[in-house]
Amino acid sequence: MKFSFRPVEGAFYDLFTKAAYNLVKGTELLNELALPGVDVQSVSDRLSDVEHDSDSITHELYKKINSTFITPFDREDIYSLGSQLDDVMDHLEAAGNLLYLYGLTDLPSLPREMHELVTVLDQQAKITAEAMPRLRSMKGLEEYWIEINRLENDGDRAYRMLLVRLFSGEYDALTVLKMKEVVDELEAACDAFEHVANTVETIAVKES
Amino acid sequence: MKFSFRPVEGAFYDLFTKAAYNLVKGTELLNELALPGVDVQSVSDRLSDVEHDSDSITHELYKKINSTFITPFDREDIYSLGSQLDDVMDHLEAAGNLLYLYGLTDLPSLPREMHELVTVLDQQAKITAEAMPRLRSMKGLEEYWIEINRLENDGDRAYRMLLVRLFSGEYDALTVLKMKEVVDELEAACDAFEHVANTVETIAVKES
Amino acid sequence: MKFSFRPVEGAFYDLFTKAAYNLVKGTELLNELALPGVDVQSVSDRLSDVEHDSDSITHELYKKINSTFITPFDREDIYSLGSQLDDVMDHLEAAGNLLYLYGLTDLPSLPREMHELVTVLDQQAKITAEAMPRLRSMKGLEEYWIEINRLENDGDRAYRMLLVRLFSGEYDALTVLKMKEVVDELEAACDAFEHVANTVETIAVKES
Numbered sequence: 001m002k003f004s005f006r007p008v009e010g011a012f013y014d015l016f017t018k019a020a021y022n023l024v025k026g027t028e029l030l031n032e033l034a035l036p037g038v039d040v041q042s043v044s045d046r047l048s049d050v051e052h053d054s055d056s057i058t059h060e061l062y063k064k065i066n067s068t069f070i071t072p073f074d075r076e077d078i079y080s081l082g083s084q085l086d087d088v089m090d091h092l093e094a095a096g097n098l099l100y101l102y103g104l105t106d107l108p109s110l111p112r113e114m115h116e117l118v119t120v121l122d123q124q125a126k127i128t129a130e131a132m133p134r135l136r137s138m139k140g141l142e143e144y145w146i147e148i149n150r151l152e153n154d155g156d157r158a159y160r161m162l163l164v165r166l167f168s169g170e171y172d173a174l175t176v177l178k179m180k181e182v183v184d185e186l187e188a189a190c191d192a193f194e195h196v197a198n199t200v201e202t203i204a205v206k207e208s
Numbered sequence: 209m210k211f212s213f214r215p216v217e218g219a220f221y222d223l224f225t226k227a228a229y230n231l232v233k234g235t236e237l238l239n240e241l242a243l244p245g246v247d248v249q250s251v252s253d254r255l256s257d258v259e260h261d262s263d264s265i266t267h268e269l270y271k272k273i274n275s276t277f278i279t280p281f282d283r284e285d286i287y288s289l290g291s292q293l294d295d296v297m298d299h300l301e302a303a304g305n306l307l308y309l310y311g312l313t314d315l316p317s318l319p320r321e322m323h324e325l326v327t328v329l330d331q332q333a334k335i336t337a338e339a340m341p342r343l344r345s346m347k348g349l350e351e352y353w354i355e356i357n358r359l360e361n362d363g364d365r366a367y368r369m370l371l372v373r374l375f376s377g378e379y380d381a382l383t384v385l386k387m388k389e390v391v392d393e394l395e396a397a398c399d400a401f402e403h404v405a406n407t408v409e410t411i412a413v414k415e416s
Numbered sequence: 417m418k419f420s421f422r423p424v425e426g427a428f429y430d431l432f433t434k435a436a437y438n439l440v441k442g443t444e445l446l447n448e449l450a451l452p453g454v455d456v457q458s459v460s461d462r463l464s465d466v467e468h469d470s471d472s473i474t475h476e477l478y479k480k481i482n483s484t485f486i487t488p489f490d491r492e493d494i495y496s497l498g499s500q501l502d503d504v505m506d507h508l509e510a511a512g513n514l515l516y517l518y519g520l521t522d523l524p525s526l527p528r529e530m531h532e533l534v535t536v537l538d539q540q541a542k543i544t545a546e547a548m549p550r551l552r553s554m555k556g557l558e559e560y561w562i563e564i565n566r567l568e569n570d571g572d573r574a575y576r577m578l579l580v581r582l583f584s585g586e587y588d589a590l591t592v593l594k595m596k597e598v599v600d601e602l603e604a605a606c607d608a609f610e611h612v613a614n615t616v617e618t619i620a621v622k623e624s
Contacts, residue, residue: 065413075413083406094368101372160510163597164517173381173589177388180593181371198499205481205491273621283621291614302576309580381589385596389579 009072013136015061019085020129022057025050026092027122030186033099034115044100051093058086072135077203084196085128091189092121095182102178111179113162117186120155124148124193131200141204148197155190159183217280221344223269227293228337230265233258234300235330238394241307242323252308259301266294280343285411292404293336299397300329303390310386319387321370325394328363332356332401339408349412356405363398367391425488429552431477435501436545438473441466442508443538446602449515450531460516467509474502488551493619500612501544507605508537511598518594527595529578533602536571540564540609547616557620564613571606575599 029047032038061082065075072078099105131144162183166176237255240246269290273283280286307313339352370391374384445463448454477498481491488494515521547560578599582592 066416076410079410079413098368098371101368102375160514160517163514167518167590167594169590173593174375174377174384176590176593177381177384178375202492202495205495208482274624284618287618287621306576306579309576310583382583382585382592385589385592386583 009136011064012061012072012078013133015057015064016081016085016135017129017132019054019057019061019082020125020132022050022054023085023088023092023125024122024129026089027118027125030092030096030118031115031122033096033110033118038105040096040100040105044096047093047096051089054086054089058082073203073207077199077206081196081199081203084192084199088125088189088192088196091185091192095185095189098178098182098185102181104175104178104182107175111162111165113158113165114179114183114186116158117155117162117183117190120151120158121186121189121193124151124155124190127151128193128196135200135203138204138207141200145197145201148193152190152194155187159187159190217344219272220269220280220286221341223265223272224289224293224343225337225340227262227265227269227290228333228340230258230262231293231296231300231333232330232337234297235326235333238300238304238326239323239330241304241318242326246313248304248308248313252304255301255304259297262294262297266290281411281415285407285414289404289407289411292400292407296333296397296400296404299393299400303393303397306386306390306393310389312383312386312390315383319370319373321366321373322387322391322394324366325363325370325391325398328359328366329394329397329401332359332363332398335359336401336404343408343411346412346415349408353405353409356401360398360402363395367395367398425552427480428477428488428494429549431473431480432497432501432551433545433548435470435473435477435498436541436548438466438470439501439504439508439541440538440545442505443534443541446508446512446534447531447538449512449526449534454521456512456516456521460512463509463512467505470502470505474498489619489623493615493622497612497615497619500608500615504541504605504608504612507601507608511601511605514594514598514601518597520591520594520598523591527578527581529574529581530595530599530602532574533571533578533599533606536567536574537602537605537609540567540571540606543567544609544612551616551619554620554623557616561613561617564609568606568610571603575603575606 026047029043029050032043033040061078065071065078065082104110127144127147131141134140134144163180166179166183171179234255237251237258240251241248269286273279273286273290312318335352335355339349342348342352371388374387374391379387442463445459445466448459449456477494481487481494481498520526543560543563547557550556550560579596582595582599587595
């Protein structure tokens, strides 16, 4: 008979993993925006659904924190990690939602640099989802946070190049303002992935 | 004879409560901006006064932390809560002050969605002020932070609708830029109330 | 024979001091932008070099945290302080870099209020660099964080006046947008210095 000494712990890792895989769904939806003839309203609606799922996962996590006597690591860190994973989703959803609300999809095409930023987000989501189960063994996490930081630097560069493009005179000032709102949400998502990685690093440093 | 085992503790709860009631003064001043023929300079000046009061309260709190041997909960959490209450006020004051500095009051009227956002802030301030004394018993705090989060979602929606309105083409680009500064401060205040609630939740989780 | 009880500790203070003196290099480079006929590309490139140095120092600090058994104060606080010093540099570098990328240097001159903000940053950098070695004795730190907060208030005022200037109608909307990006980085650097001071205060409160 298999016996687990800390049967409840698993639930925490599962919830972090679920939350992170939900982010992959989010970035994949944003990736669809690069497709020709995409239905932006549908992308925006599906992002809202995925965001509601994230809220439920976060809520379940908080309930689990409050009802569990011994947690696998500091309660505050579990709390931070949960809310930071949720923050990423909020920014992903906001980006898709604003793009639709502002009618930016009437533009012939979105700037190429915007898709580059989404590609970075998609990679960040994937390696975050792969890293979460490794919290259990605390192994192989260093590569994860080094890679997230490297991607965040890529994202930063893509963001700056995107701003240069927006301000090039190609678009009128109001369109620039609208796109900037969307782009800032994408950049905030990129930073938010880094916050997740920093918390994982803090947890690993404490446990080591 | 009544005897208090921890006579100094009360001072902390009183200062948090005072700080939060000061925020109610702040949001009520912003509410005045919806009145016809309002004197915006006077609102801005009175907001600055209220903001100075907040600074004094925060300063008194920090002095109390440093001079008290046993604090009712972790020093760092007291410190965070104090500085986060102060952050809310900074954003409220900035919103009123920028509105005046930019001469936005020459507009026939401010967008209705801006007043909706202020209404959310006013509700957040009131329930925060009511929650602070409850830190003493740690009872009834869950409703408070659930409600703050619900209001923050309302605020988020109001903020997005306000941006859609700003970018609708009704205003010229420079006016949009100015209003956006004001609106971003209001939105930051809305988020800052949520940070306060998150810290209260962290404290409650530790104490439970 | 001199004998140090905690020989490794010194390395932490040295790294914080090095990181802070690197920030002085950063603000001095930004100060050059006020000079007539300045080569902005060269300033931007040298800022990037200084930023790489900061990254190396931060990396060395993190390695030191992970390889040291007894740290002079909480690991998380050392970690926070290191990453917050690094954040300041990121904002300084971004400001110089964007100024160059956006071609803002074709303007006859940058607004005077922008140089005022840089002057505040330069003062913040200098007193931060002077304060870091004092972490060893935990003496004379209170003056430092009071002064940083005072300077942050000065910076805030300079920032608001700068926005009023930007929105005065003197510049076209796209130029305003570009300058605002630069100015926001400067203001974020000013805030980031305050975050450093807050962490120093948190450490001092814990140690007292």
